[in-house]
Amino acid sequence: MKNIKLTITYDGSNYHGWQVQKDKKTIQGTIELQLKKITGEKIRLIGSGRTDAGVHALNQVANFKTDSDLIPLQIQKALNSLLPEDIYIKSAEYVPLEFHARYMAKSKTYEYRILNRQEPNIFQRKYHWHVIPKLDIERMRSALSLLKGTHDFSSFMSAGSSIKDPIRTIFKIELYKDNDLLKVIIEANGFLRYMVRNIIGTVVQVGYGKISLNEFKNIFAARDRRLAGKKAPAKGLFLVKVRY
Amino acid sequence: MKNIKLTITYDGSNYHGWQVQKDKKTIQGTIELQLKKITGEKIRLIGSGRTDAGVHALNQVANFKTDSDLIPLQIQKALNSLLPEDIYIKSAEYVPLEFHARYMAKSKTYEYRILNRQEPNIFQRKYHWHVIPKLDIERMRSALSLLKGTHDFSSFMSAGSSIKDPIRTIFKIELYKDNDLLKVIIEANGFLRYMVRNIIGTVVQVGYGKISLNEFKNIFAARDRRLAGKKAPAKGLFLVKVRY
Numbered sequence: 001m002k003n004i005k006l007t008i009t010y011d012g013s014n015y016h017g018w019q020v021q022k023d024k025k026t027i028q029g030t031i032e033l034q035l036k037k038i039t040g041e042k043i044r045l046i047g048s049g050r051t052d053a054g055v056h057a058l059n060q061v062a063n064f065k066t067d068s069d070l071i072p073l074q075i076q077k078a079l080n081s082l083l084p085e086d087i088y089i090k091s092a093e094y095v096p097l098e099f100h101a102r103y104m105a106k107s108k109t110y111e112y113r114i115l116n117r118q119e120p121n122i123f124q125r126k127y128h129w130h131v132i133p134k135l136d137i138e139r140m141r142s143a144l145s146l147l148k149g150t151h152d153f154s155s156f157m158s159a160g161s162s163i164k165d166p167i168r169t170i171f172k173i174e175l176y177k178d179n180d181l182l183k184v185i186i187e188a189n190g191f192l193r194y195m196v197r198n199i200i201g202t203v204v205q206v207g208y209g210k211i212s213l214n215e216f217k218n219i220f221a222a223r224d225r226r227l228a229g230k231k232a233p234a235k236g237l238f239l240v241k242v243r244y
Numbered sequence: 245m246k247n248i249k250l251t252i253t254y255d256g257s258n259y260h261g262w263q264v265q266k267d268k269k270t271i272q273g274t275i276e277l278q279l280k281k282i283t284g285e286k287i288r289l290i291g292s293g294r295t296d297a298g299v300h301a302l303n304q305v306a307n308f309k310t311d312s313d314l315i316p317l318q319i320q321k322a323l324n325s326l327l328p329e330d331i332y333i334k335s336a337e338y339v340p341l342e343f344h345a346r347y348m349a350k351s352k353t354y355e356y357r358i359l360n361r362q363e364p365n366i367f368q369r370k371y372h373w374h375v376i377p378k379l380d381i382e383r384m385r386s387a388l389s390l391l392k393g394t395h396d397f398s399s400f401m402s403a404g405s406s407i408k409d410p411i412r413t414i415f416k417i418e419l420y421k422d423n424d425l426l427k428v429i430i431e432a433n434g435f436l437r438y439m440v441r442n443i444i445g446t447v448v449q450v451g452y453g454k455i456s457l458n459e460f461k462n463i464f465a466a467r468d469r470r471l472a473g474k475k476a477p478a479k480g481l482f483l484v485k486v487r488y
Contacts, residue, residue: 087366120329
């Protein structure tokens with residue numbers, strides 16, 4: 001028995017997210033199907049976490065156990081020749097049997113991309129959120145910086161979810177601006193469902209002045225999902241790194 | 245009667261090219277359909293030239309005549325609200341009645357994008373040609389520079405086409421390299437069908453050493469389409485500018 005770790009990039013536009021769902025095309029399901037063909041075994045691929053429908057990944061990490069004699073490079077090449085062009089295996093390597101892509105993740109980093117100008121960029125339309133009103137970058141940075149550290153993120157969790165522990169630690173949260181393209185990078189020890197998209201949706205309202213910085217503070221402190229802004233669209237979100 | 249000029253950007257991935265074809269989705273047909281709704285007239289849109297299936301445009305130019313009282317900005321806004329997200333009208337303006345987008349074009353500039361590395365960029369997969377063998381940029385530049393000026397381009401025209409005048413003038417032909425991304429920019433007074441893609445397909449073979457520079461010279465001089473390389477895929481090609 002061997003344990004193999006994959007690093008995967010995918011364009012989530014045409015998938016119902018990472019996790020296997022009956023009768024729906026998912027990233028996990030698509031890769032598992034090809035792994036079965038390659039190894040002849042029924043493979044269960046363990047991802048570092050789910051990504052939602054339409055969310056992309058630059059470096060998703062997953063592992064699976066197999067008795068196949070194929071070495072990781074052979075598996076990587078076979079997968080890349082069989083997978084559709086919107087999923088690509090960047091690397092495959094042996095890891096100790098106890099490695100578990102989800103339980104052992106120490107942090108994950110997400111990036112959210114916003115195009116802030118009048119004119120759309122039609123070629124990148126599936127990879128950012130197009131926001132037309134002029135955003136105040138410094139005000140957004142002030143709001144984002146409040147989230148750094150260990151907090152109760154109930155205000156930014158998925159509506160209607162009842163999670164036992166809404167405490168997460170954000171290690172890093174930065175907003176970069178490159179001409180009209182804004183990138184928010186968030187590294188945390190874990191994320192509640194829709195947490196990044198709820199944060200971005202609310203911070204963008206801060207950026208165009210619909211919510212003041214003080215109101216943002218109150219929303220965060222209230223630990224009540226109903227106060228925050230509408231969640232940002234999935235297509236701007238990328239899982240960029242998983243740290244072990 | 246007014247004459248209105250449109251500057252249009254489109255992602256050609258999901259279209260059978262610019263020109264109207266029966267029962268096929270085309271850029272021209274898609275825009276004409278919306279112009280008819282907006283003006284109530286049957287509009288014939290005159291493009292600067294056709295682009296083939298899968299080819300993109302950053303600034304295609306087209307004009308149409310109308311008796312509508314709508315000003316260009318209203319037409320632009322109405323079109324952008326009705327058109328699908330892979331076509332965008334960048335500007336609309338009145339031009340003299342005698343302006344004709346095809347006959348009056350003095351030059352057109354195309355750009356061809358090549359990703360030259362092992363790993364694909366899945367997010368840009370519809371906007372470049374992914375070439376894995378290492379390309380010799382200087383050798384490619386030498387080949388391209390031979391094409392500058394006024395020549396018979398029969399060697400690079402569409403297979404089987406019988407054009408009366410295969411003479412064209414290339415004003416500018418440059419290869420730019422930005423990390424792994426190569427861009428070939430060609431400005432000419434006109435292009436034969438598939439000319440850019442045939443040039444690129446052949447020059448890429450020069451780049452990885454399948455064709456020597458001397459052989460390239462002979463292919464160009466032979467004025468025989470059968471000698472040149474396979475044409476490069478449509479998806480790497482962009483119409484970037486039309487000059488009047």
